[in-house]
Amino acid sequence: xxxxxxxxxxxxxxxxxxxxxxxxxxxxxxxxxxxxxxxxxxxxxxxxxxxxxxxxxxxxxxxxxxxxxxxxxxxxxxxxxxxxxxxxxxxxxxxxxxxxxxxxxxxxxxxxxxxxxxxxxxxxxxxxxxxxxxxxxxxxxxxxxxxxxxxxxxxxxxxxxxxxxxxxxxxxxxxxxxxxxxxxxxxxxxx
Numbered sequence: 001x002x003x004x005x006x007x008x009x010x011x012x013x014x015x016x017x018x019x020x021x022x023x024x025x026x027x028x029x030x031x032x033x034x035x036x037x038x039x040x041x042x043x044x045x046x047x048x049x050x051x052x053x054x055x056x057x058x059x060x061x062x063x064x065x066x067x068x069x070x071x072x073x074x075x076x077x078x079x080x081x082x083x084x085x086x087x088x089x090x091x092x093x094x095x096x097x098x099x100x101x102x103x104x105x106x107x108x109x110x111x112x113x114x115x116x117x118x119x120x121x122x123x124x125x126x127x128x129x130x131x132x133x134x135x136x137x138x139x140x141x142x143x144x145x146x147x148x149x150x151x152x153x154x155x156x157x158x159x160x161x162x163x164x165x166x167x168x169x170x171x172x173x174x175x176x177x178x179x180x181x182x183x184x185x186x187x188x189x190x191x
Contacts, residue, residue, distance in 0.1 A: 011162045018166050022173050029177055032130040033184055041189075042123035046122035053107075058187045061178070062079035064138070066119060067096035069173045075138055078161050083152060086164070090152075094170070096136055104132045104135045127185065134181060137174050144170070 041047050074089025076082075108128075111117075118128045144167055151160050 012157060014166060015169075017079045018169060020129065022169065025173070029130075029133070030178075032126065032133065033180065036123075036126040036130050036185060039122035039126045040185075041123045043120035045123065048123065048127075048185075051111060051116060052186050052189050052191045056103055056107055057182070057190060060107075061182055062176075063096045063103070064100040065175060066180050067100070068172055070096060070121070071171055074164065075168060078164055085188065087149065088154060090145050090148055094142060097142050097145070101135065101138055101142070104131070104138070108135075117181050131181060131185065132179055134174070137177070141171055179191055 070089055070092035072089070073092065074086045077085030077087075077089055111124075116124055118125050146163060148160075148167060151163055155163070
């Protein structure tokens, strides 16, 4: 067996393992979506339409969903072995993800300052757990991008390429979860 085949086999195994991880994550998020749907709108306490703001939701969504587009720039760089394009794509993706987190944290801050905390009712409990878990995934992804910046300078290109591809799967998954959050959590109460 050649070393190239061994490397490809190892990457295939890593990819399979990562897809299993994403499948488990999808089940976890499905459970949280079901919980949110059961408890929303609440019997008592603030109604979601009183809390959610169209402007904040649209801006946060534009930033996060655009980050999948900028990640495609990095993917093109991977195909062309162009490290400048890769780093530019990762850098833009990082900035857009950080901008998304600004809006998410500002929304949490605003709700908490208004007294709408996780223990207020089941709706807010399920909201904070679901949206907060997604935000923690975005934060983890931001940290992962910093690691990719470092790995891009020290790892052999083929190994870096594999690590970058695994990250791409993760970030696109995080964006897909946000689209579902947008449709299930926010959209029904913003019109």
